[in-house]
Amino acid sequence: MTTTLDTLRDRLRAFALERDWGQFHSPKNLACALSVEAAELLEHFQWMTEDQSRAPDEASRAGIAHEAADVLLYLIQLADQLGIDLLEAADRKIALNAAKYPVASARGNSRRPDR
Amino acid sequence: MTTTLDTLRDRLRAFALERDWGQFHSPKNLACALSVEAAELLEHFQWMTEDQSRAPDEASRAGIAHEAADVLLYLIQLADQLGIDLLEAADRKIALNAAKYPVASARGNSRRPDR
Amino acid sequence: MTTTLDTLRDRLRAFALERDWGQFHSPKNLACALSVEAAELLEHFQWMTEDQSRAPDEASRAGIAHEAADVLLYLIQLADQLGIDLLEAADRKIALNAAKYPVASARGNSRRPDR
Amino acid sequence: MTTTLDTLRDRLRAFALERDWGQFHSPKNLACALSVEAAELLEHFQWMTEDQSRAPDEASRAGIAHEAADVLLYLIQLADQLGIDLLEAADRKIALNAAKYPVASARGNSRRPDR
Numbered sequence: 001m002t003t004t005l006d007t008l009r010d011r012l013r014a015f016a017l018e019r020d021w022g023q024f025h026s027p028k029n030l031a032c033a034l035s036v037e038a039a040e041l042l043e044h045f046q047w048m049t050e051d052q053s054r055a056p057d058e059a060s061r062a063g064i065a066h067e068a069a070d071v072l073l074y075l076i077q078l079a080d081q082l083g084i085d086l087l088e089a090a091d092r093k094i095a096l097n098a099a100k101y102p103v104a105s106a107r108g109n110s111r112r113p114d115r
Numbered sequence: 116m117t118t119t120l121d122t123l124r125d126r127l128r129a130f131a132l133e134r135d136w137g138q139f140h141s142p143k144n145l146a147c148a149l150s151v152e153a154a155e156l157l158e159h160f161q162w163m164t165e166d167q168s169r170a171p172d173e174a175s176r177a178g179i180a181h182e183a184a185d186v187l188l189y190l191i192q193l194a195d196q197l198g199i200d201l202l203e204a205a206d207r208k209i210a211l212n213a214a215k216y217p218v219a220s221a222r223g224n225s226r227r228p229d230r
Numbered sequence: 231m232t233t234t235l236d237t238l239r240d241r242l243r244a245f246a247l248e249r250d251w252g253q254f255h256s257p258k259n260l261a262c263a264l265s266v267e268a269a270e271l272l273e274h275f276q277w278m279t280e281d282q283s284r285a286p287d288e289a290s291r292a293g294i295a296h297e298a299a300d301v302l303l304y305l306i307q308l309a310d311q312l313g314i315d316l317l318e319a320a321d322r323k324i325a326l327n328a329a330k331y332p333v334a335s336a337r338g339n340s341r342r343p344d345r
Numbered sequence: 346m347t348t349t350l351d352t353l354r355d356r357l358r359a360f361a362l363e364r365d366w367g368q369f370h371s372p373k374n375l376a377c378a379l380s381v382e383a384a385e386l387l388e389h390f391q392w393m394t395e396d397q398s399r400a401p402d403e404a405s406r407a408g409i410a411h412e413a414a415d416v417l418l419y420l421i422q423l424a425d426q427l428g429i430d431l432l433e434a435a436d437r438k439i440a441l442n443a444a445k446y447p448v449a450s451a452r453g454n455s456r457r458p459d460r
Contacts, residue, residue, distance in 0.1 A: 003202040011209055019216065020223040024277050028160040028168035032276040035380055038153035039269030045143040046262040047254050047455035053143035065199045068190060069208035072201055075186055084180045086187055087118040093184035094126055108135040110392035139392050147391040150265055154384030161377040162340035162369050225277035233432040241439055249446060250453040258390040258398035268383035275373040283373035295429045299438035301420055302431055305413060314410045316417055317348040323414035324356055338365040
């Protein structure tokens with residue numbers, strides 16, 4: 001079967017149900033776990049130069065893939081708890097970003113987080 | 116066209132190329148940005164109780180969907196830079212978690228991060 | 231000798247100098263490390279209820295103290311690299327917060343992060 | 346009066362008491378807030394090169410000082426809630442790090458987070 005965000009969501013639902021973990025999976029807790037996994041991903045890069053980060057050794061790359069998977073899995077579960085369609089939200093966000101950073105002015109400028 | 120992680124990746128590639136942002140998108144920088152977005156997601160929940168987090172008001176929910184999209188978009192770009200297949204990595208991680216947290220012992224126990 | 235932020239700073243300077251770690255201690259890298267340690271601190275609490283977090287067992291409490299120390303040590307080093315006086319900055323921030331959250335309106339309301 | 350971690354702690358206690366914010370300040374919530382502030386600090390550096398991060402412009406530097414203060418203020422409050430002596434914990438951590446990274450082997454090598 002092809003893996004998609006939907007098939008992952010379904011497997012994660014079954015996984016949590018079998019273990020009775022729904023009680024721990026409040027959106028707040030899942031957001032904590034997501035932040036923790038994002039930091040574990042960052043940890044791989046913290047003492048690397050940017051150049052080194054473009055070509056990590058095989059062990060680092062495998063660790064990075066694991067942490068990236070953890071981020072995705074918590075993100076899917078968080079979105080599922082709140083009825084958020086991740087792909088649709090991402091589609092909308094790209095459209096918003098295109099309006100926020102027009103090619104003419106954004107070209108070659110790292111954007112400022114002008115929140 | 117149906118949105119998938121692959122179509123999002125392609126749009127993000129075009130987006131960065133048009134703006135000449137490849138120079139800023141080292142894996143290290145993308146991992147920083149991912150962590151920052153994950154924290155912005157968490158910020159919505161930081162003073163909520165767990166119960167409140169299960170039913171955020173509409174404004175919070177919209178903000179959460181935006182931040183969740185940002186997390187996904189940086190995650191896709193980071194994986195793209197390093198040639199990581201996110202769905203495959205997530206598949207493998209679920210299998211690893213199933214072995215690490217057998218139903219019998221994990222049932223009803225929040226797992227300890229025994230790294 | 232009494233320990234203060236200044237004596238810790240001096241010890242951290244000597245520590246990094248002896249190991250020739252100044253090359254790794256750019257403010258950017260220290261900010262990454264600080265975020266990673268803050269997440270390791272959060273990890274202790276991620277599956278706890280708020281009530282549980284008020285009374286962690288002795289092992290958790292010891293782990294939390296270690297991570298809190300790591301956060302402080304990276305914060306001191308980051309401030310040192312940029313010539314920031316942490317205590318003065320904290321003094322100013324409390325004054326700003328007092329103006330931002332007047333007692334009358336803030337009483338009993340969790341503040342919104344209206345950045 | 347000289348500012349120290351203890352005087353900041355006392356002011357933060359009074360600040361929270363006046364606003365009846367103790368109810369929101371569980372260690373779990375404070376750890377969330379600490380992580381969020383650490384990420385806001387990191388955000389200033391995310392698109393900078395390491396070299397740029399060593400010499401931020403005055404506006405960035407002021408913003409960084411604010412976020413660093415926020416990190417310190419939440420760290421003090423978290424430690425206060427759990428009865429952790431931050432300076433003592435930091436002292437102990439430096440001693441542990443000295444044992445973990447002996448000068449001879451650590452010299453010039455960025456340490457690996459071998460947790």
